[in-house]
Amino acid sequence: MVPESNSSVIPQADHLTVFFASQTGNAESISRNIHEQAQERGFKSGHYVLNDHAKVDWEKEECLVFVVSTTGDGDPPDNSTKFWRHLRKLKGTGLTKAKYAILGLGDTNYDNFCQTAKRLDTKLQELGASPFYPRGLADDATGLEETVDPWIKNLWPALAHQVISAPTIHDLPQPHLTAEETKIVKEIIEHEHQKTALSPTLKSSAATNAIVKGSNAQPPSAPPVGSLTRSMDALSVTPPTAPPAPATGNTIRIDFSSMANHSNLTALPRVPNANLKITQLETTSTAGSSRRIVPSFIQSPTPLFSAKINSVQCLTPDDALKRTLLVEFGFDDDVEYAPGDSFGIWAPNDESLVRGVLATLGVKDEDLNKLVKLEGEGIPSHLQTVHSASLLDIFRYAVDLTTSTKKANIRLFADHATDLAEKQKLMFMSSKQGTELFNDLRAQSPTLLDILHTFSSVKIPVVRVIETLPPLQPRYYSITSSPMAKNGHHRWSCAFNVVQFELPVGVKRRGVCTPWLDDLSGKVSYGKPVTTGLSNIRVPMFIKPNETKFNLPVDTTKPVIMIGPGTGVAPFMGFLEHRAEQRKIKKRLVNIGSGSRQHLDDLFGEMWLFFGCRHRDRDWLFRQQMEEYQSDGVLTQLHLAVSREEDVPNSGKYVQDLIRRESKKVWDLLHEKGALIYVCGDAKGMARSVHDELVAVLVEHGGYEKMAAIMELNKWAQDKRYLRDLWA
Numbered sequence: 175m176v177p178e179s180n181s182s183v184i185p186q187a188d189h190l191t192v193f194f195a196s197q198t199g200n201a202e203s204i205s206r207n208i209h210e211q212a213q214e215r216g217f218k219s220g221h222y223v224l225n226d227h228a229k230v231d232w233e234k235e236e237c238l239v240f241v242v243s244t245t246g247d248g249d250p251p252d253n254s255t256k257f258w259r260h261l262r263k264l265k266g267t268g269l270t271k272a273k274y275a276i277l278g279l280g281d282t283n284y285d286n287f288c289q290t291a292k293r294l295d296t297k298l299q300e301l302g303a304s305p306f307y308p309r310g311l312a313d314d315a316t317g318l319e320e321t322v323d324p325w326i327k328n329l330w331p332a333l334a335h336q337v338i339s340a341p342t343i344h345d346l347p348q349p350h351l352t353a354e355e356t357k358i359v360k361e362i363i364e365h366e367h368q369k370t371a372l373s374p375t376l377k378s379s380a381a382t383n384a385i386v387k388g389s390n391a392q393p394p395s396a397p398p399v400g401s402l403t404r405s406m407d408a409l410s411v412t413p414p415t416a417p418p419a420p421a422t423g424n425t426i427r428i429d430f431s432s433m434a435n436h437s438n439l440t441a442l443p444r445v446p447n448a449n450l451k452i453t454q455l456e457t458t459s460t461a462g463s464s465r466r467i468v469p470s471f472i473q474s475p476t477p478l479f480s481a482k483i484n485s486v487q488c489l490t491p492d493d494a495l496k497r498t499l500l501v502e503f504g505f506d507d508d509v510e511y512a513p514g515d516s517f518g519i520w521a522p523n524d525e526s527l528v529r530g531v532l533a534t535l536g537v538k539d540e541d542l543n544k545l546v547k548l549e550g551e552g553i554p555s556h557l558q559t560v561h562s563a564s565l566l567d568i569f570r571y572a573v574d575l576t577t578s579t580k581k582a583n584i585r586l587f588a589d590h591a592t593d594l595a596e597k598q599k600l601m602f603m604s605s606k607q608g609t610e611l612f613n614d615l616r617a618q619s620p621t622l623l624d625i626l627h628t629f630s631s632v633k634i635p636v637v638r639v640i641e642t643l644p645p646l647q648p649r650y651y652s653i654t655s656s657p658m659a660k661n662g663h664h665r666w667s668c669a670f671n672v673v674q675f676e677l678p679v680g681v682k683r684r685g686v687c688t689p690w691l692d693d694l695s696g697k698v699s700y701g702k703p704v705t706t707g708l709s710n711i712r713v714p715m716f717i718k719p720n721e722t723k724f725n726l727p728v729d730t731t732k733p734v735i736m737i738g739p740g741t742g743v744a745p746f747m748g749f750l751e752h753r754a755e756q757r758k759i760k761k762r763l764v765n766i767g768s769g770s771r772q773h774l775d776d777l778f779g780e781m782w783l784f785f786g787c788r789h790r791d792r793d794w795l796f797r798q799q800m801e802e803y804q805s806d807g808v809l810t811q812l813h814l815a816v817s818r819e820e821d822v823p824n825s826g827k828y829v830q831d832l833i834r835r836e837s838k839k840v841w842d843l844l845h846e847k848g849a850l851i852y853v854c855g856d857a858k859g860m861a862r863s864v865h866d867e868l869v870a871v872l873v874e875h876g877g878y879e880k881m882a883a884i885m886e887l888n889k890w891a892q893d894k895r896y897l898r899d900l901w902a
């Protein structure tokens with residue numbers, strides 16, 4: 175199969191070989207779609223299962239596309255085992271001519287996400303082959319199409335760019351590309367020409383990165399869920415007195431007039447497998463489900479425990495754009511944590527939504543608390559632990575009723591629609607031709623209830639719904655306090671915005687955990703912390719495994735630069751409280767009297783905070799504490815960005831503007847004193863702009879080339895000197 179030669183012949187511009195390895199058919203149908211599109215574009219394309227690798231003359235077919243799924247416990251699909259045996263025997267670098275692209279399919283609910291694709295990538299590179307396009311890893315947990323659609327869309331310009339023999343637009347295999355794609359390739363080529371100073375490796379990676387820009391080629395990182403937690407049997411909460419009325423759902427607004435233009439639907443997703451069986455058990459749960467704080471089937475990466483709410487404070491007045499709460503949780507036992515750690519909360523789906531969904535699915539009130547068992551070959555891991563639970567609890571805690579739906583589910587609903595017009599609409603939205611309307615649907619973030627309400631002829635068994643919904647995930651928050659503070663091992667705080675917003679179509683949407691906490695604690699008003707009326711509340715939580723090491727440096731003399739606008743400041747308030755305590759202790763230990771603050775300052779590294787808000791009098795969170803820390807010398811420099819007020823003295827609009835303004839001093843702190851940089855908050859806008867500004871600091875004051883500055887920051891990230899705790 176693999177040619178043992180080192181020739182540098184340019185691959186055939188019009189040949190493509192698409193391989194797949196698939197257990198349940200997804201990779202097969204996606205790869206067939208790629209193969210068909212390739213043929214439509216004039217490629218001579220072949221389509222093969224990986225076990226048929228020997229049918230292809232690898233010496234001639236140099237452009238290879240692989241679509242591979244992962245099964246079992248990180249294993250390759252059965253129809254590729256022969257290929258893997260063959261691959262294992264191969265040695266040397268006989269594949270230097272081959273250019274390849276890999277699309278992996280997997281599911282982040284499994285430990286070894288997309289293992290087959292990752293292994294294949296490594297092995298091909300060991301054999302000398304080189305990727306011409308970044309690997310895509312699609313996650314079945316959130317919807318394969320999120321990654322698959324942009325990956326395929328951007329494959330064509332990447333492929334055309336790869337196969338051309340001379341880098342001029344005239345030599346491109348024009349028939350293979352649409353006008354828009356030709357433009358993209360042209361831009362890439364021009365970009366490359368401008369960058370002639372770059373090394374060949376950097377050049378090609380710059381090109382491929384440009385191609386996939388904005389394409390969501392990597393899956394979002396999922397929280398680790400693995401080991402079973404200790405049971406929560408001992409924990410109890412007062413059951414809700416009267417259940418809320420079932421919600422009825424909102425109508426999703428979609429204009430289907432364009433549907434008439436399409437008679438042929440292609441790339442329809444496969445209907446998800448029906449593996450799950452539901453068995454009714456003899457017993458019925460009591461007290462409106464169970465007296466446990468969470469059902470025993472919940473899996474958590476570290477042990478779960480139950481917290482009281484000591485106090486709740488609303489930090490923002492009514493005219494602020496967002497409602498921000500500071501909640502202090504209290505624990506009977508000691509808890510071990512460090513400032514910068516995060517914790518997860520297991521919040522249930524909104525109760526009226528749960529009851530609305532179950533009522534719409536035809537579950538009778540008297541069946542809501544009956545215990546059932548879920549079982550079946552190859553069912554998702556979050557359902558495998560449901561041995562005895564009520565339907566109410568399964569819909570409260572096991573499945574996610576609010577995150578965006580996938581095309582495969584829309585296809586499933588189409589199969590269960592009893593009205594022909596609705597069936598056609600659903601089928602259309604799940605097809606390639608209906609992608610625009612599917613995106614219109616997703617833009618309205620419909621809940622499952624909204625979909626069932628809008629397409630009311632869908633009569634789908636409850637078991638199919640459970641099997642196809644993604645798992646409900648815990649929600650994570652940064653700890654804003656220090657264990658060194660008074661009673662610190664029996665309490666911690668967190669600050670968050672209550673997620674609730676209105677869509678342009680007038681429909682209100684809510685997050686899962688933050689409105690739940692807000693409701694539970696009685697929607698407190700702006701002002702002082704509230705401590706009354708909270709005694710019956712218990713919140714299930716666990717410490718998040720700290721993989722990023724977003725903690726203060728062990729060496730307390732190292733300066734830290736903290737960048738966190740909005741609630742991104744949360745972990746830094748913990749850092750500051752911790753440092754204030756460290757200073758107090760040091761002061762006592764070395765007996766530094768008043769008037770010797772300089773001496774104390776010399777013992778600790780500088781702490782700089784870049785914070786941003788919209789209006790100083792509405793959402794300058796923790797203002798008083800920041801000012802106190804500053805006057806006590808704990809916070810060395812506070813840089814405040816104010817985005818919606820004019821002429822604020824000594825300010826800028828955003829934190830990145832202030833980093834630019836302070837860039838020389840930032841560089842000196844980094845260069846001369848080895849400062850660490852911490853960034854917390856929004857991953858897209860803020861973190862990206864801050865990153866660009868840091869690159870600029872290194873270029874302007876450190877004398878780095880731009881690419882070298884980027885690589886230096888990457889190295890700092892690996893060395894845990896540039897730490898980021900970001901959310902989407």
Ligand SMILES: Cc1cc2nc3c(=O)[nH]c(=O)nc-3n(C[C@H](O)[C@H](O)[C@H](O)COP(=O)(O)O)c2cc1C
Pocket residue numbers: 195196197198199200201202242243244245246247248249251279280281282284285286287288289314318551552553
């Ligand atoms: C029994 C079973 C085991 C799985 N194991 C894994 C796994 O270990 N890692 C992973 O990323 N995905 C895993 N998945 C998810 C599949 O890779 C994913 O659903 C993919 O879309 C299936 O594609 P296919 O139909 O082409 O096989 C598993 C799925 C099933 C049903």
